[in-house]
Amino acid sequence: MSTAGTGSPKIPPPWFVHTAWRAHRALYRLSGGRFLWTTSNKRGWGALRLTTIGRKSGQERSVILGYLEDGPDLVILAMNGWDEGHPSWWLNLEAHPDAVAQLSGQRPRLVRAHAADGEQHDRLWQSWVAVDPQLEAFAARRATETPVVVLEPREGAA
Template identity: 60%
Template sequence: MSDGHGEKTPWLPPRWFIRLAWSVHRGLYRAGGGRIGLWRPRTNGWGTLRLTTTGRRSGQQRSVILGYLEDGPNLFSLAMNGWGEAEPAWWLNLQAHPDASVEMVGGPRLVRGRAATDEERVRLWARWREVDTNLDGNAARRPSETAVVVLEPRPGGAPTVQ
């Protein structure tokens, strides 16, 4: 398969398989009481965290497990939705309500989400490319640019666990 520019588009499993894999991951997290399913980034790979946002329409808490990398005190992820066309709901929620929380191996953290821009976006995209050699080919599947989402620490310490 070609991306229209003569370059071969990397193979991806079918969308239903990607969605199933993330559902199983969430199930393992729940079944393990949060002790299974989260890990820190490795030298050659990303980590996983659980992001809780406020629903843009419902106002209810919504959680999702995401891949992430670290950038100093900040965390960052890609709003890729399994490389599907639509923006992921968690990113739409963060745009409407930037304050959120994350659960990580090291414990909970309050964060504020925003899109990386300009040189910061280029730098963080290049960092992600170091752990995903198919990043550019997969991103070409989307009709719009994939947002690099920065999760900055915010004052207030750790959120209360409900």
């Protein structure tokens, strides 16, 4: 996607992005998980809390991420706040793909993660572009490819 005529999208400095996410997590904790959560039907995407197992520590690690729904699957982007490299939560999922996704007002979902590829990747990427038309311009600023991560319900999970 060309950004000609629209200019390159502005990305806040990393310290601002990291501070904003720390504030978001603090508000989540203080509100008991109610504050700042929306489901995907509010604006085309929603926020979920993903709990993974640390690849080095073996401890539970939680992060709040944007998601889209694709049938029973949840779709997230491993974009690391547009910094280079992959986010820790994605590296954790590569090592231990079983995780727990918590959506606003719903019971936790047991999920298994995988990176979308081929036609699935292209289709899901375009779903995100439909929600955020500047996505490709942001992604082009990174040398690191942004994985499209699919969280599928785990076999036998309700």
